[in-house]
Amino acid sequence: MSPDDMVDIFRRVLETDGVTADTDFFESGGDSLMGTRVLSAVARARGVELSFDDLLVAPTPALLADRVASVSR
Amino acid sequence: MVGIVPAFLEMDRTFPEKCAIECDGRGTTYAELAHRVRATARELGPEPGPVGVLTDRSEDTVVALLGILAAGGVYVPVDPAFPAARQRALLEAAGCTRVLGPTGLRSAPDALPDVMQAAAPDPARDEPHRASPDQAVGDPAVGDPEAPAYTLFTSGSTGRPKPVLTPRRAIAASVASLRDLFGLTPADRVLQFASLNWDTCLEEILPALTTGATLVFHEEAYTGSIPRLLRAVAATRVTLLDLPTAFWHELVRHLAESDEQLPDRVRTVVIGGEAVSPARLAEWRARDTGRVRLINTYGCTETTLITHAVDLHGPEAPGPGAWWGEHEGVPVGTPLPHVTDAVGPDGELLVSGPALALGYRDLPEVTAERFVTRQGPEGPVRWFRTGDRVSRRPDGHLVHEGRLDAEIKVRGIRVDPGEIEAHLTAHPEVGVAVVVGTRVEDRTTVTAYVVPRRADADDAALARQVLRDLRASVPGHLVPHRVTVVPGLVHTAGGKIDRLGTHRRHSPAAAPSAPAEHRGGLTEQDNR
Numbered sequence: 182m183s184p185d186d187m188v189d190i191f192r193r194v195l196e197t198d199g200v201t202a203d204t205d206f207f208e209s210g211g212d213s214l215m216g217t218r219v220l221s222a223v224a225r226a227r228g229v230e231l232s233f234d235d236l237l238v239a240p241t242p243a244l245l246a247d248r249v250a251s252v253s254r
Numbered sequence: 255m256v257g258i259v260p261a262f263l264e265m266d267r268t269f270p271e272k273c274a275i276e277c278d279g280r281g282t283t284y285a286e287l288a289h290r291v292r293a294t295a296r297e298l299g300p301e302p303g304p305v306g307v308l309t310d311r312s313e314d315t316v317v318a319l320l321g322i323l324a325a326g327g328v329y330v331p332v333d334p335a336f337p338a339a340r341q342r343a344l345l346e347a348a349g350c351t352r353v354l355g356p357t358g359l360r361s362a363p364d365a366l367p368d369v370m371q372a373a374a375p376d377p378a379r380d381e382p383h384r385a386s387p388d389q390a391v392g393d394p395a396v397g398d399p400e401a402p403a404y405t406l407f408t409s410g411s412t413g414r415p416k417p418v419l420t421p422r423r424a425i426a427a428s429v430a431s432l433r434d435l436f437g438l439t440p441a442d443r444v445l446q447f448a449s450l451n452w453d454t455c456l457e458e459i460l461p462a463l464t465t466g467a468t469l470v471f472h473e474e475a476y477t478g479s480i481p482r483l484l485r486a487v488a489a490t491r492v493t494l495l496d497l498p499t500a501f502w503h504e505l506v507r508h509l510a511e512s513d514e515q516l517p518d519r520v521r522t523v524v525i526g527g528e529a530v531s532p533a534r535l536a537e538w539r540a541r542d543t544g545r546v547r548l549i550n551t552y553g554c555t556e557t558t559l560i561t562h563a564v565d566l567h568g569p570e571a572p573g574p575g576a577w578w579g580e581h582e583g584v585p586v587g588t589p590l591p592h593v594t595d596a597v598g599p600d601g602e603l604l605v606s607g608p609a610l611a612l613g614y615r616d617l618p619e620v621t622a623e624r625f626v627t628r629q630g631p632e633g634p635v636r637w638f639r640t641g642d643r644v645s646r647r648p649d650g651h652l653v654h655e656g657r658l659d660a661e662i663k664v665r666g667i668r669v670d671p672g673e674i675e676a677h678l679t680a681h682p683e684v685g686v687a688v689v690v691g692t693r694v695e696d697r698t699t700v701t702a703y704v705v706p707r708r709a710d711a712d713d714a715a716l717a718r719q720v721l722r723d724l725r726a727s728v729p730g731h732l733v734p735h736r737v738t739v740v741p742g743l744v745h746t747a748g749g750k751i752d753r754l755g756t757h758r759r760h761s762p763a764a765a766p767s768a769p770a771e772h773r774g775g776l777t778e779q780d781n782r
Contacts, residue, residue: 207725208718210699210735213478214665217504220479225512233478 182227182249187242194218202243255426259324261464269466275313277471294321302327306345308334308355309450318354329404333451336729347417348405399423409669413676417615424558427608431590432461440466445492457559458496480508488517496524498666503696506534526551527666530584531696552586556638558609562587585651601643662691667731690757702734703756713739
């Protein structure tokens with residue numbers, strides 16, 4: 182999953198276009214409930230079932246895309 | 255009314271070999287659980303007073319809860335993930351001198367009183383038996399029904415949480431009603447999903463363990479991932495789910511978008527905590543959920559777990575329920591058998607009956623404000639003023655219309671915006687602040703408007719810093735979604751800070767011409 186795909190997911194969930202690969206989910210209005218939407222979207226797109234803890238340690242599209250890549254490798 | 259501890263020990267006598275708790279696949283029988291409960295009660299000694307419990311997702315927390323109740327003490331759950339200062343404040347406010355918790359949680363020894371270890375099972379000591387000298391502990395109807403059973407906290411405007419003292423009679427009355435409401439049987443398997451630090455978890459634990467049902471803990475249920483939760487529910491054959499409404503909204507979205515179904519053993523889904531979104535309810539109905547009871551519930555910590563309920567969908571939903579949510583709010587239901595309610599002249603819901611709390615510990619003025627005694631036809635009656643504005647429909651169902659004060663609901667947790675404001679203004683770089691909750695569709699967003707203490711502050715950097723500092727110092731439900739730095743707050747003609755006025759001026763999304771104040775718009779009210 183490319184960082185761009187992840188940026189799209191963040192944009193949909195955070196309902197803002199102002200997301201880049203380095204936007205911090207939790208500093209942009211994200212919370213644990215909205216986090217479930219990111220996890221569900223990643224699971225649908227890639228079949229990788231991340232946890233909320235993954236999002237906590239990798240809160241930007243770039244970091245989270247890296248994490249998906251390392252899990253699915 | 256049979257107390258919780260005798261009701262649980264009755265299950266030990268009836269189903270000693272039945273699984274009481276299944277934790278990540280490992281089962282504990284009623285006999286083993288009762289044995290651990292008695293051991294904990296013995297270790298605490300009689301009348302131990304308020305005992306803090308550092309909660310975790312395992313049977314240890316259930317053993318601590320029942321052990322403290324069996325000893326005649328007061329259960330005070332504390333989330334070990336909370337910042338240490340918060341843990342200390344909660345323990346002090348509840349009057350705890352001792353804390354039960356697994357070793358390894360002594361990360362802040364100066365912040366916590368003496369930590370003693372939860373009584374671990376000791377197979378060498380003795381077999382679970384029914385005639386031991388410690389049988390006296392917890393077996394008789396323990397103590398005075400007016401004595402407190404547990405202390406939980408609600409948000410306070412001063413920044414200090416308010417400890418609610420819940421007596422034994424309240425929990426006994428409420429749990430008896432909930433066993434009936436849920437239609438629980440010993441064949442049921444109830445997922446422990448709710449946070450162990452709020453009262454919803456007691457809706458899961460206590461009705462199950464006083465029916466002979468099985469309480470299921472599963473680590474995959476707490477990952478924040480709905481696909482993983484659904485897999486855990488299917489694998490553990492859970493029959494009853496109790497979810498915060500805000501989380502249920504996300505579950506419905508997920509089911510609709512992924513075209514998945516609820517695992518087929520689930521027969522009941524209980525929701526509560528805020529207003530049900532009519533859009534999510536319609537999506538739920540459109541799926542294959544006709545066999546599942548969807549029960550909407552309402553209740554306050556001060557009135558013990560659930561006081562009102564209604565089946566919104568499924569086999570026991572009343573016929574006219576089909577149109578609920580299409581033209582007006584989704585109802586929160588009718589009072590349970592142990593509850594008496596009344597609607598005051600200003601629309602405020604008042605609740606009476608044995609489930610009322612004793613009050614707020616060491617806060618007589620706040621207690622007198624919210625717990626009022628009014629003359630009834632048969633003498634004085636004590637009522638709790640919920641602060642919730644409701645209407646009663648011709649069919650008797652209550653509909654939640656909003657709040658009489660500024661309280662908001664954050665992911666199902668009651669929050670006084672004043673509490674967040676108190677934490678914000680304690681920040682060295684913040685002068686004044688207001689907090690506003692806005693509800694859009696099925697979600698509440700909490701926005702803080704802060705005025706910097708220094709004129710030369712970098713707005714974006716300050717907003718980021720305040721958010722980070724808050725995340726480090728207070729629990730998540732007190733952290734706003736957004737911090738917006740503004741030059742000044744809006745005041746009313748009378749000189750008071752105007753929360754909504756500040757929001758309207760500074761929020762790009764809240765233009766004054768936008769439809770507001772109602773469902774889907776700007777609201778400073780909470781909707782359960």
